[in-house]
Amino acid sequence: MASIVYFLDAKGKSLLSRDYKGDIPYSAVDKFPLLHLEAEEENSAAPPVFNYKGINYLYIVHNDLYILALTRNNDNALEIMLFLNKLIEVLTQYFKNLEEESIRDNFVIIYELLDEMMDYGFPQTTDTKILKEYITQKSHALIKFNQQQQRPPNAVTNAVSWRTDGIFYKKNEVFLDVIESINMLVNPNGQVLRSEILGKIKIKSQLSGMPDLRLGLNDKGIFGGDRSNGNGGGEDRTTKGLEMEDVKFHQCVRLSKFENEKIITFIPPDGEFELMSYRLSTPIKPLIWVDCRVKLHSNSRIEIKAKVRAQIKKRSTANDVEISIPVPEDADSPKFQTSSGSIKYTPENSCIVWKLKQFQGGKEAAMIAELGLPSVTNEDPTFKSKRPISVKFQVPYFITSGLQVRYLKINEPKMQYQSYPWVRYITQSGNDYTIRL
């Protein structure tokens, strides 16, 4: 497992490190900036893992930092990489922002966390909520008054490692957010080349004690997927049109119970967490469709005509629709006309961004833009960049896949309190909702 974990600044200089095994010379990290640079020069596709003289370098770039792990052995690279991700996540939750400055300001607590999260290269406790129980920024204040606070929470080693006991709320509530992100690739004719729904259920739990929860979704059959083939495959999936291809659960969900009985049961961590995520690749039509015609008069100007249509139910409304249309890098003096919304030229991204605050289902909007191009250019116009149009939006109270929460049963064996779940649905664009030009 990882021998050393480093935080490096943008130039590759070490800000802070924790040596877990002592089997790697200090000179190894000094070589990193050079090796990284060389790798990038040799081939612009420098991968995040490489080997130099028997030492393996695994790194993640985060803000202005490199988070780097070194190891000599043929270790589980995916695990190390995930640990680094987790480390970033935990530190971000501790300091809001993880960057060079927050490393410098918080070195004491980072050392403490590094000590607690990994031992001799084995990842240990990585749950922020639990870590916060006994590693606090103001620990010296606590220690004087309350020696008890400084014990390791039972949760660190318990089977239920994500929740401490003794939690109490006056009002017991659970909030469920069902969020579906749509990723889509559409060609200029409106033909969908690729689409997927990445869904997740987020829970904010404010429940006392050790409650046991049971979540019911609208159809057990949706968890058919490949598994149903094994169970005889008699389910009629075509009428439902819903095929959840893969479901991933939070640590707290009893996986074998789900595997055998298709029931989702769990003891939730306190506060916010992501209970499950799922993926569907059923073909869907574009919710927001942009029809865009670009006319390039080389060396003089570029004309863009675009039409956008909200292909959702009339009752629904898409919020914060943002359409980024790429334009040549050297375009200038933009002129816009639009039927609704506002348009801005952002030269830093070489894009024009068309924003519609609210966009009702079934409606259409249009715009015309014209930008000047320099008359002299050394670039060949045939090499125009193939950047696609990207679209961002949110549609509240609407779920694309039709998933529904049927019930959420909450049972706290000792307290037996009343509590109600609140459910919200939202569909939004994923990080890759693009239309090719």
Add this chain to the structure above:
Amino acid sequence: MSVQRAIKSMFNGPKKGETFELKSALVSQYPNERKEGIKRVIKAMTVGKDVSALFPDVLKNIATRDLEQKKLVYLYLMNYAKTNPELCILAVNTFVQDTEDPNPLVRALAIRTMGCIRVNKMVDYMHIPLKRTLSDDNPYVRKTAAVCVAKLFDLNKEMCIEQGFLDHLKRLIDDSNPAVVSNAINALSEINQMDPTQDALKIDGALLKKILMALNECTEWGRITILTALADYHSTSSIEASHIIERVVPQLQHANPSVVLTSIKTILSHIDKLDGAQYNVTIKKLSAPLISLISSSPEIQFISLRNIRIILEKYPDLLSKELRIFYIKYNDPLYLKLEKVEIMVRLANMQNYKILLNELKEYSMEIDYEFVKRSVIAIGQVAIKLGETATAKAIEILIELINTRSEYVLNEVFMVLKDILRKFPNNSRFLGLIIPVIVSNYQQLDDSNAIASFIWLLGEYPKNFGVDLDSILPNYYQNDNLDNYFNNDDDYTIQLQLLITIVRINIIKQSSSSQNFLQKTLTICTEKSDNPDIRDRAFIYWRLLSSNNTTVINNIVQKPLPIIDSTIPKIPQYKVDELVSELGTLSSIYHEPASEFMDNYHKFHVSRTGNNIASKNIDELQQIAKNEIVNKAVKSETLLDFDDEPEYEDVNTTSANSETNTSSTTASANVLNELNDLFNFNASPVASQRQVSSDGKSNDDIMGLFSTGTAGVANGLQNLNLNSQSSLNNSVSTQSQPQPGSQKPSDDLLNLF
């Protein structure tokens, strides 16, 4: 005494500066000031300043009730223990006391830190506190102590075994607490790695039951540990295998990608024991989780894709319906894009080739040169993999690409078209499409491999080129004797190809100008070239053509090349099996077994290229040489696939290869004889050269040996015996050096002709 003196000398240090300030803070009478002092020391340490001089002063603060301060002092100790090993003894007492502290956090901290202080003195005192903490009431302490056993094993193996810590650790697998169990397994497998002879982690039936039980209760990291141990376990029966798989399958639904991938690895390591029906059901369950790995962060995706590629080598049909998932996203980093294309070409089949080729065409229009190149090559790989229908479509796309953006793609398109004709030689439909495009575009080529591909086509299909060759060839022969390509050191590929092609053309479609070219080329190659491959090949051609033996000439020059099967590189089977058992590890990313990149890599590498040869005896060498020549004769047919297999690099440096290049399997026996003849000629004039080349450590494998020849060499390969004895010791280096004496023997040879 020495300690006291050391402390004294500290006090006599400078009275000014940062160190002095820190020092006075550390010995302040106010606890707050002391703590602040420690923090400043740690800060200085963090930014890389050497504060080891403060060791004794920091050490004074070790006995404290303040946990944070204790942690900081411990941290300082870990960092600087090595610089003050004698002083560490002062801390031992506190450590030992701390392992008896009522607070489990302190106990764990103490034992954890003790293991990290890699100083012998400390190790000597470790066994008592370690024993105590291993049987602590608190699981948090026990799990920390478990890891400490691995640390101790690394520092002092004998003590670790003598004191029975290994056995204690094994007993901890029985622990009621899952975190302790997983750390015990972690420690045991680490020990196993350090010293496999200890057989530390030996799983048997009873143990198997226990760790399967613990699996569901562990943290995500613990699950990875247990799953890895399960993957390394060899199940004894199909019932056991199916039991393990049954327990592991639910883990495929875990949110942590590493848990998922390690589960897949575990399932794959036991799946072969299942019966047919169960096997099919299980294998189907793997595809969806694999796909889900692709929706994580780029780094995770990258590792996942490298692993998926290994899995596809073994189970090519697993993801056959999932092509679209691997479509490139515009924002993907380049390393991901390239990896995704690798997967896409492997998923190509007759159902999806149309959309795949269109998608690849779309990628070929991108702006990133690296990626465009890869996409064009991918089009060729798909075409060649799938056969004629797909190829027709691919050629259509390639021609369209040339027409729309030739500067970007031309070189790659030429190489791909050459590959296509290697797969479908003499296919008149394709030739009809390809040749005109080539004729009208070849002048823009600027990559030597692409030019070589073009020249190869000229030699392969001289009759199909409607244009007169005389008008094309002079492009490569500017200025009567000092032409472009034969003067450029880097373009051996082109030179070699030009030589081969001219000889071919001269046989198939002879004209007065082609004879002229032939004469010129042979002269340049034999007199001017400093590349042994080219020079020796030219000699052979020259002699061959002078012999007037048309059957032999046709056999060697005109033998059709074997048809290539696929241009998608494959991982060799033995490696695939090894890599499947290494899923998730660094091995799986490099696609190399661990021995290739671990510490001993360099040693290993040298021994493979050099010492290995030296250590073999002459008989063996002779056999190797013979085999090599015969093999090369077969292999060299695919010489044109420059970018195919890495081995090619090696092949090209061996000049033995070039002798036999043109021949085929069947002709290889012939070639051997002819080679023998050559050596006879070679023998006497080169005798003087022996000194030169052996000094220069020339080692063109076999050919190097031949060309250094000795007087009295009789029958070809037999001379290896004599020859190798003298030059073998020197022939370790892999570099081939230009031989200064080459001019002379070549003159002699020419005389012979």
